[in-house]
Amino acid sequence: MANIDPRAKNTVDVHNANDDPEVIRIQADLELEDSSPERMRLMRRQLIDGVCDCDSCRRRRLWIAVRRAHKIAAELQQMEELDEMVKRAYQGNSNAVVDMIEKYEFAALEHQGGPIMITGCAVCEKLTQDEKCYHCGREPWMMTMKNFIKSRKDLSKFPRYICLPVLHAAAWGGSYDLVEKILKYDCDVNQQDMMGCVALHWVTCNGHTAASKQKQYMSTAELLLKSGADVTIPDNGDKTPIELTLSPCPVFNDMRLTILKHKKKILNENLLQYCQEGNADLAMRMHRAGADLGCGDWLNDTPLHVSVTFGHIVLVERLLEAGKIERRLLSLLDARSVDGLTPIDTAHKWGYRRIASILQRERQEQVLKDMVSRITQDGTTTINAKIPPELRGTLLGHQVAKQLKQQQSRQKRMVKLLRLEQRMNKKGSIEKKPLEIQNKSSQLCVIA
Numbered sequence: 001m002a003n004i005d006p007r008a009k010n011t012v013d014v015h016n017a018n019d020d021p022e023v024i025r026i027q028a029d030l031e032l033e034d035s036s037p038e039r040m041r042l043m044r045r046q047l048i049d050g051v052c053d054c055d056s057c058r059r060r061r062l063w064i065a066v067r068r069a070h071k072i073a074a075e076l077q078q079m080e081e082l083d084e085m086v087k088r089a090y091q092g093n094s095n096a097v098v099d100m101i102e103k104y105e106f107a108a109l110e111h112q113g114g115p116i117m118i119t120g121c122a123v124c125e126k127l128t129q130d131e132k133c134y135h136c137g138r139e140p141w142m143m144t145m146k147n148f149i150k151s152r153k154d155l156s157k158f159p160r161y162i163c164l165p166v167l168h169a170a171a172w173g174g175s176y177d178l179v180e181k182i183l184k185y186d187c188d189v190n191q192q193d194m195m196g197c198v199a200l201h202w203v204t205c206n207g208h209t210a211a212s213k214q215k216q217y218m219s220t221a222e223l224l225l226k227s228g229a230d231v232t233i234p235d236n237g238d239k240t241p242i243e244l245t246l247s248p249c250p251v252f253n254d255m256r257l258t259i260l261k262h263k264k265k266i267l268n269e270n271l272l273q274y275c276q277e278g279n280a281d282l283a284m285r286m287h288r289a290g291a292d293l294g295c296g297d298w299l300n301d302t303p304l305h306v307s308v309t310f311g312h313i314v315l316v317e318r319l320l321e322a323g324k325i326e327r328r329l330l331s332l333l334d335a336r337s338v339d340g341l342t343p344i345d346t347a348h349k350w351g352y353r354r355i356a357s358i359l360q361r362e363r364q365e366q367v368l369k370d371m372v373s374r375i376t377q378d379g380t381t382t383i384n385a386k387i388p389p390e391l392r393g394t395l396l397g398h399q400v401a402k403q404l405k406q407q408q409s410r411q412k413r414m415v416k417l418l419r420l421e422q423r424m425n426k427k428g429s430i431e432k433k434p435l436e437i438q439n440k441s442s443q444l445c446v447i448a
């Protein structure tokens with residue numbers, strides 16, 4: 001039953017549980033419970049059918065059995081009480097939560113319980129939101145799989161029963177007051193749950209909620225940020241909280257701005273620091289957590305300047321890649337420091353010829369692309385586009401003309417294909433009409 005992943009220390013491993021005699025015994029007990037007349041009525045089953053053995057029921061019994069196995073009575077009672085506490089935390093019931101934290105202290109803050117939601121039950125899809133599902137155990141207030149996918153598509157391998165620490169549950173439920181109270185108990189704000197998420201992850205993915213609820217989430221996020229939330233921690237889907245405000249969750253721009261307002265300065269400083277040290281992984285992590293590629297230090301040296309100055313070629317390549325994705329590579333390559341040097345000049349100054357040639361090549365490519373797109377967007381279509389007169393006869397003009405020619409021939413081919421298709425469609429419609437008439441006349445013949 002040992003789980004190798006250290007981050008998943010509190011998860012329930014149901015895969016190796018089938019050989020465990022105690023798990024099998026508890027499952028049998030639960031089956032007996034399910035076959036009682038009262039449960040049968042709730043599951044809308046006839047007594048003659050016997051106990052339900054659908055996938056959802058089997059998985060629920062296994063999940064409960066694995067959690068209960070090898071525990072003495074006192075531990076079981078504590079687990080049940082703490083599970084209830086996490087559920088209450090999601091619903092925003094602060095009195096019940098505070099009582100439990102005072103009773104169990106650190107164990108209560110660390111406990112991952114619930115479940116807050118249950119994913120993937122065939123029966124639930126037929127039920128309305130406010131019906132209780134007796135097959136998987138979903139309560140009316142729990143989210144459905146559909147809702148969950150809408151907000152967190154990135155967790156493709158999320159567990160079926162989602163259990164969270166109490167802070168995460170309160171944050172996801174969006175209750176500011178409760179989060180504030182829990183944080184006062186010396187709770188670790190950067191604790192990771194079984195999906196690798198910190199509490200901030202659960203707050204930032206709520207772009208799909210109503211405007212009033214969004215405000216609540218934003219103030220909760222501010223509270224977490226002020227309490228020292230680390231925005232650079234990726235979850236098991238390799239997403240930082242700020243990445244979740246853009247994709248795959250619904251866009252939540254206000255949340256993005258809220259995080260940047262608090263963390264931008266420190267992230268930028270760290271990015272420049274790691275660029276100096278040449279630590280590519282950490283530098284890119286800062287960028288993904290919200291650091292700006294175009295930021296400058298006191299000499300207005302951008303991350304690209306700094307990594308070129310110290311000759312970190314791998315880092316330079318990764319920065320170029322990131323700039324391309326953000327579609328701002330040209331402006332990054334043309335950024336000037338206080339003494340008027342671009343990254344290319346800096347590379348020459350410090351004698352890094354290979355880096356200089358890489359930068360030069362990238363810049364040429366970008367200038368070319370920029371030119372072509374500007375000419376074609378200038379109100380003219382690609383077919384009629386011509387290179388500007390001031391570029392005629394220059395090397396750049398020659399390259400731009402070549403690119404344009406390629407695009408024009410591609411577009412001409414497309415137009416030809418379109419016309420051909422239109423002609424075919426016209427022919428088709430002419431040929432179809434007589435057929436219909438023929439059919440009608442033949443029908444008439446039969447009737448007559």
Ligand SMILES: [Zn+2]
Pocket residue numbers: 052053054055056057058135
């Ligand atoms: Zn069932």
Ligand SMILES: [Zn+2]
Pocket residue numbers: 056121122123124133134135136137138
């Ligand atoms: Zn269900």
